[in-house]
Amino acid sequence: MLYILGAIIIVLVVIIFWQSQRRRELSASIQSLQSNLDRTRSNLASDELESNELEHQLAVLRIELGSLKGRLETLQHYQHILDVEQYVLERRQQVEMFVEMVKSEAENTREQCKQQVEKVRDFLAEHEQKTKAKMLKTAQDQLGAFYNLVEERQQLEQVMTALYHKIENQTPAFQLPAQQLLDDLIEGYGYSDAAQHLQQVRHKIQDAVKNQEVAHCAFVDEQRRLAAVTLLTQAFNSKADLYLAQLTEQNLAESLQALQDDFTLLNHYAAAFGHAKILDSYLTLRQEELKFAALLLAFKQESILSDATN
Template sequence: MEFLLIVALIGVVLFWAKSHNASTKRIKALAASLDERNEEVYRQEVELAGLRSQVSALAGDIASKNAEISELLSDIEDLITEEVRMGAQIEQLEKAKAGLLQKIAHLLKLRSSEVASFEAERSDLRRRLEALAKYQGIVDTEAMAKSLIDEANMMRARAEEEAAETRREAAQAAKVRIEKANQRLEVAGGEADKIVQLARQRAEEIAGDAYKAMNRAQEFTRTALAMKNIINGYGDDYIVPTYNLLDDLAEEFGFAEAGQKLKAARDTSRSMVKNGLAATCEYVEPERRETAIRFVVDAFNGKVDSILSRSKADNHGKLEQAIRDAFYLVNHNGAAFRDARITDGYLAARLDELKWAATAQALKDQERDEQRRLREQIREEEKARREYERATKEAAKEEEMLRKAMEKVQQQVEAANEAQRADFEARLLELQGKLQAAEEKNQRALSMAQQTRSGHVYVISNIGSFGEEVFKIGMTRRLEPADRIRELGDASVPFAFDVHAMIFSDDAPGLEKTLHRHFLRQQVNKVNPRKEFFRLGLEDIRQELEALGIEAHWTMTAEAHEYRETLRIEQQILENPSVAEEWTRHQQEEIEAEVGEAEAVA
């Protein structure tokens, strides 16, 4: 029994020992695994510390780069400011160049006038010599005449020599100054291009691909817009009012000066091409670079010259956009040749040509309109003069007839008996009244002919042609102002004008100008102020005249007889087809009758 217990105890001890060994092994395995995990955690902590160090270093680099970017942006702004300043200097050089050309022209004109003066003096001396020809037998007179001629010849020779010397000096001085101006322009243009190029390079270094992508996106956008404009046309999107061009000019600025500005602008463009400032390219080889630049310059100039040939006063905005579109398209196509492209400075120079071409054309049109207005005024004055002459002659003729009739009646009065005398005296009084009226008419015609500013200011409308509340305020010096109104309602407008007021004034042009100036904002034509139509109420015109102390007879409602009758006929034609047929037949008969009369006259 004890033996069995001992055996059992030994078994238990052996089982426990075996179990303890297995647990010990598991604990050792777990401890080894835990050590490996601790090592992994330590390694990751070391890596994390390294990453944190790298992040700190990167943050420092980013802050440094941001500071550098801010500094470079400031440099770019300074470069752009410098570019603007140099552009202003270039513009000043162009102005100085134009001033020199004007001064040369003035000197040449002055010398020409001096030579003409000396020539006139010489001619006068010759005439004096001819006047003394009858005294040619007298030696002293002949010697004096010869002396005068010699003196005149010497003065002329001296004047011609001085004029030639002045021309040479002026030409030489102008040549030197122009050469200096061109040299300064070339240097300034080169420096400006270098500044712009440097700014672009610095920007590319800072922003890298983002800057390039932004520029490419802008180029593609502008190129797409240019293609759209070429395909769809420019429409009214780029219209610039004509007066915008003229607003930049001084009041004394003349067409000749605009022409000189245009010539100076074209000279600047040629100088930029000649000096290599019109285009640029990334080719290093000189031959390829020159070929690529010549290609884009020729392409751009071909487009621009074609655009400039269409320059008028009223299409400046469209043509400006067309030139910009040509600039973007040529630069887009030139990208295949190592970014061969037209410079911004050359684009500005060609746009300057367009500006002065349009300005010169606008001034030319303005001058032509002024000449047309003067011719119209001269014709109007001539018609008024003929009316005055005719009225004077008719009045004089009527006076003569009445005087003869009065003399005859006077004789009859003297020879008449008491019964007949009363009738003849009544006839004589009637003739005296007519004579007085004829004399007053003659005096009025003479007075208006002598007073060049007297006339009538009229207020008229044409509802059928221009609509309601559109009035023409004009002036005529005609003795019969209604004749002028009838002329205005000729075949150029479908209906006759209605007269609302006819005001006589001793200073008709002044009164007309006063009214035009007061109603300036109500002009129908905002471009050409010489079109005398105004959109306003008739009561406004009457109140202004009353404020000026001018009384007139007014017709406030327009008759517009033909217009209203036309509306009535149109309504009847719509409602009744038989009326339409009758009206058509009547119109055809009228036309055939007019043709027959014209053929008979021919």
């Protein structure tokens, strides 16, 4: 009996312990559920707040969308202006392409014109020489001995004028001022053109010296003729080189006149040596050399002044 009672007591104790344990577990579960419920309520409140904010933003966006639609309807009236701007942009691009094409064609035309001008200039120079020779021949035939007298008188007048310049060391009143002469030379020439032309003139001078096209002499004896031509060539070139070395923008006119006077005097003195004579074509080359050398000096001086001003 005692054993049965003890077993019943043990069973009751176990049941009570199990119930107590079960109650604690249920209490913990309830607390956990309560905590989750509170957290869920908090999250739900937060979600509701965010939902309200999103609804507010959506309402604002709807209002802005309506406003933008209204502005779009208003701006549609100006769509033709945008079309015009696009048209103007396209036309501008076409015009720029056309301008570039015209520039290229103009440059080609300019080069062709320069070549034609050079050809015409050479033709006119040749025609002028032929015309002068023909007129001189006609005058000689018509005037006979009087022509030689007139020619000698003109030569003597030129010699007297050259001697007067050398003695008095002054420039004739009819001579152009250096600046005016430089302005006449600069017209139509850029810096590169002037430099290129000067280089061409110097090549022609070298070719003339090399080919003995500087002076002429009527001596039959070849050795005497070459001696007279060489002496006259060196004398004239020394004068031309001296004026070139002393050349400035201001003394161009004086240098040209001095070279012309030396040409006249040397030819006058050399006439006694087989009618030796510096050729007019060589005088023209040396004068061209002086002119374009002075032109380059003027360009360089202008460039220096421009750099100093800037």
